[in-house]
Amino acid sequence: MPRLYGEGKDHVKKSAIIEAVAEGLTKPAVPLGYSTEFGDFSQRLSDQPAWLVALRREGYTQFGETGFPTTHDEDWRFTNVSAVAQTRFALPHGGAQPPSAADLDPLGVSQFACCLVFINGKFSQKFSRIPALPKGVKITSLAEAITAHPASVEGYLGRYLAFYRDAFAALNTAFIEDGAYVYVPRSTVVEQPIYVLYVSTPEANPTMNHPRNLFIVEENSQATFVEDYVSLPGCEKAALSNTVTELVAGESAVVSHYMIVRESEQTYNFSTLRIQQARSSNVASHSLLLSGALVRNNVHPVLAGEGAECLINGLFMANGRQHMDNYMLVEHASPHCGSRQFYNGILNGQAHGVFHGRIIVHKDAQKTDAKQTNRNLLLCDDAQIDTKPQLEIYADDVKCTHGATIGQVDENALFYLRSRGVDEVAAKHLLLQAFANECLDRMHPGQVRDHVEQLVARWLPETAKFVGERAALAHGEAGQAERAFEEVG
Amino acid sequence: MSLLEIKNLHASVNGNEILRGVNLTVNPGEVHSIMGPNGSGKSTLAQVLARRENYEVTQGSVQLAGKDLLAMKPEEAACEGLFLAFQYPVEIPGISNAYFLRAALNALRKSRGEDELDAMDFLPLLKEKMRLLEMDEKFLNRPVNEGFSGGEKKRNEIVQMAVLEPRLAVLDETDSGLDIDALKVVAKGVNAMRSKDRAIVVVTHYQRLLNYIVPDYVHVLVNGRIVKSGGPELALELEAKGYSWTEAEPAAISR
Numbered sequence: 001m002p003r004l005y006g007e008g009k010d011h012v013k014k015s016a017i018i019e020a021v022a023e024g025l026t027k028p029a030v031p032l033g034y035s036t037e038f039g040d041f042s043q044r045l046s047d048q049p050a051w052l053v054a055l056r057r058e059g060y061t062q063f064g065e066t067g068f069p070t071t072h073d074e075d076w077r078f079t080n081v082s083a084v085a086q087t088r089f090a091l092p093h094g095g096a097q098p099p100s101a102a103d104l105d106p107l108g109v110s111q112f113a114c115c116l117v118f119i120n121g122k123f124s125q126k127f128s129r130i131p132a133l134p135k136g137v138k139i140t141s142l143a144e145a146i147t148a149h150p151a152s153v154e155g156y157l158g159r160y161l162a163f164y165r166d167a168f169a170a171l172n173t174a175f176i177e178d179g180a181y182v183y184v185p186r187s188t189v190v191e192q193p194i195y196v197l198y199v200s201t202p203e204a205n206p207t208m209n210h211p212r213n214l215f216i217v218e219e220n221s222q223a224t225f226v227e228d229y230v231s232l233p234g235c236e237k238a239a240l241s242n243t244v245t246e247l248v249a250g251e252s253a254v255v256s257h258y259m260i261v262r263e264s265e266q267t268y269n270f271s272t273l274r275i276q277q278a279r280s281s282n283v284a285s286h287s288l289l290l291s292g293a294l295v296r297n298n299v300h301p302v303l304a305g306e307g308a309e310c311l312i313n314g315l316f317m318a319n320g321r322q323h324m325d326n327y328m329l330v331e332h333a334s335p336h337c338g339s340r341q342f343y344n345g346i347l348n349g350q351a352h353g354v355f356h357g358r359i360i361v362h363k364d365a366q367k368t369d370a371k372q373t374n375r376n377l378l379l380c381d382d383a384q385i386d387t388k389p390q391l392e393i394y395a396d397d398v399k400c401t402h403g404a405t406i407g408q409v410d411e412n413a414l415f416y417l418r419s420r421g422v423d424e425v426a427a428k429h430l431l432l433q434a435f436a437n438e439c440l441d442r443m444h445p446g447q448v449r450d451h452v453e454q455l456v457a458r459w460l461p462e463t464a465k466f467v468g469e470r471a472a473l474a475h476g477e478a479g480q481a482e483r484a485f486e487e488v489g
Numbered sequence: 490m491s492l493l494e495i496k497n498l499h500a501s502v503n504g505n506e507i508l509r510g511v512n513l514t515v516n517p518g519e520v521h522s523i524m525g526p527n528g529s530g531k532s533t534l535a536q537v538l539a540r541r542e543n544y545e546v547t548q549g550s551v552q553l554a555g556k557d558l559l560a561m562k563p564e565e566a567a568c569e570g571l572f573l574a575f576q577y578p579v580e581i582p583g584i585s586n587a588y589f590l591r592a593a594l595n596a597l598r599k600s601r602g603e604d605e606l607d608a609m610d611f612l613p614l615l616k617e618k619m620r621l622l623e624m625d626e627k628f629l630n631r632p633v634n635e636g637f638s639g640g641e642k643k644r645n646e647i648v649q650m651a652v653l654e655p656r657l658a659v660l661d662e663t664d665s666g667l668d669i670d671a672l673k674v675v676a677k678g679v680n681a682m683r684s685k686d687r688a689i690v691v692v693t694h695y696q697r698l699l700n701y702i703v704p705d706y707v708h709v710l711v712n713g714r715i716v717k718s719g720g721p722e723l724a725l726e727l728e729a730k731g732y733s734w735t736e737a738e739p740a741a742i743s744r
Binding site: 424 | 575578583592
């Protein structure tokens with residue numbers, strides 16, 4: 001019987017740690033700088049509720065125990081975080097020049113009526129917009145929710161997050177301060193997408209942010225969330241965005257979640273989306289990774305109630321030396337649940353992509369129907385993709401399939417387009433657009449999808465840069481090499 | 490001036506010579522059929538004309554309306570009015586038929602210095618051509634050729650031809666695999682395109698299509714050469730006797 005990864009705050013091991021720490025029995029070796037930061041940070045927030053102080057302390061201790069992962073760790077085999085470990089990041093101290101409305105205009109989010117804006121990790125009343133909401137719906141910053149809705153926050157924060165096995169989630173927990181908090185009561189439909197925008201402005205030194213989002217959608221309710229991580233022009237220092245989002249979908253709830261990462265090429269973005277799904281809930285997670293030095297995208301749904309369904313859809317596009325790692329962990333913990341994973345990657349330059357698709361089917365999760373597909377386009381010889389399916393099945397009546405393809409732009413399709421008059425560069429862009437569309441087409445038509453489509457259209461030429469010159473290499477005499485494998489288990 | 494002038498064309502793929510001296514002249518308003526057994530080089534000829542890069546031209550020349558076709562890229566040939574209906578139309582998931590065709594038409598219009606059409610102007614045009622080919626409007630928004638049956642793909646090729654209005658259309662075995670009803674629809678679409686300014690080259694293995702698209706000239710391609718040319722009656726003779734008798738005869742000069 002495997003350990004349930006979905007167990008969080010209530011896990012026995014952790015209360016043991018708290019006691020141990022309290023008694024000074026363990027002295028975790030916390031990497032460089034973090035102990036000072038944590039000391040100042042916890043000092044500043046020491047008057048907050050005791051459970052929260054303890055939770056942070058727990059995260060901090062766990063971070064010290066786990067330490068930054070190395071490539072010897074199976075979950076981090078293809079992603080080297082030593083650059084993060086060796087950089088001394090500090091929490092932003094509010095010294096940066098605040099942005100103006102004109103700085104935010106080019107981000108293209110002004111059409112969203114419900115928008116929470118965070119500047120360098122802190123909630124900005126000035127830039128945020130919260131419209132009239134259906135009765136009982138609460139949309140606010142986490143910092144405010146801690147005082148305004150303490151019971152709800154205490155009940156859910158850290159409850160499902162398994163931070164004892166992930167240094168970044170533990171680190172985030174240590175530094176919980178602000179983020180978005182949304183509560184949707186029973187049988188309520190929030191039609192407006194809830195847009196959460198994290199903006200980094202230029203800082204003088206390497207800074208870190210640990211946004212913590214808590215989204216609770218109760219029984220038979222519906223909501224759409226967008227998290228968008230951006231750096232304003234001029235962000236040239238190394239930066240660490242280390243996010244955790246806990247999303248709780250009650251019985252029969254319908255939730256869409258979008259994450260957009262478009263930060264500077266000096267930003268390391270680590271995020272964990274932990275989804276807890278009750279009976280017959282339906283959750284769609286869409287990730288769009290456009291830019292960053294290193295992006296690690298963890299999506300971890302637990303299908304805890306019977307008949308729950310989830311869609312995990314993603315598109316990652318990298319060029320230059322960017323590294324984008326997608327770590328999916330789908331846990332089927334109840335019977336009759338369905339999960340669909342579709343990730344498409346476009347890699348150019350010396351970019352490195354990773355797709356790790358792990359599916360765990362627990363003993364009682366009979367009639368599980370899980371599917372996973374990862375498709376990748378390499379636009380030149382130096383780009384790299386590691387794709388790894390990992391199926392752990394402990395039930396005996398399940399359907400699990402996985403497949404991955406790695407290839408170049410289809411020569412036949414390219415010729416077909418050119419024979420109709422479309423020039424080579426435009427034809428390649430069209431084919432990349434088509435490849436991206438496979439992911440975009442899985443999103444519900446509407447405001448968010450239009451926005452995402454525009455972003456993809458804007459970033460595709462960036463990703464495809466030098467395609468015209470470099471593709472000749474990839475299409476050389478060896479012709480189109482495509483590897484594909486598919487297995488049914 | 491002739492529309493297409495092929496002189497002593499030799500072409501090989503991976504060092505194997507497939508075309509061994511093809512001569513062919515096509516004038517505006519004419520319909521030519523190129524027939525031949527499997528492996529005779531029919532499709533190679535079509536692909537060389539459409540400027541597929543996998544084929545190496547080792548000798549000879551091809552003029553399209555007086556311009557050197559062999560110096561053109563595929564997209565340039567298309568902009569000069571060449572259209573190839575593919576034997577195996579390619580599936581492009583993720584791009585709708587309508588979007589694809591509008592991009593193609595606008596590329597051609599741009600090369601001619603004309604304004605690009607927006608979706609509002611383009612859609613009625615496309616719908617009209619689809620009606621001609623008896624294609625359901627649902628195909629507008631379906632990805633290009635994806636999940637289409639063989640017959641739907643071939644009809645889709647002719648829809649494209651009808652929208653792009655080429656000066657020279659080369660149909661590469663557009664009839665293969667079509668049932669008789671689909672064949673008639675395709676032929677109707679092609680016949681609607683016949684005009685005094687346009688030439689059509691129909692590449693086929695079988696004579697049946699030529700009952701519906703009646704050519705002005707029929708050429709027999711064997712072993713990379715045109716060995717016999719004649720009128721429509723030649724196609725019937727080939728159907729009756731097979732191709733073997735042509736192989737013994739000396740190469741004829743095509744008209």
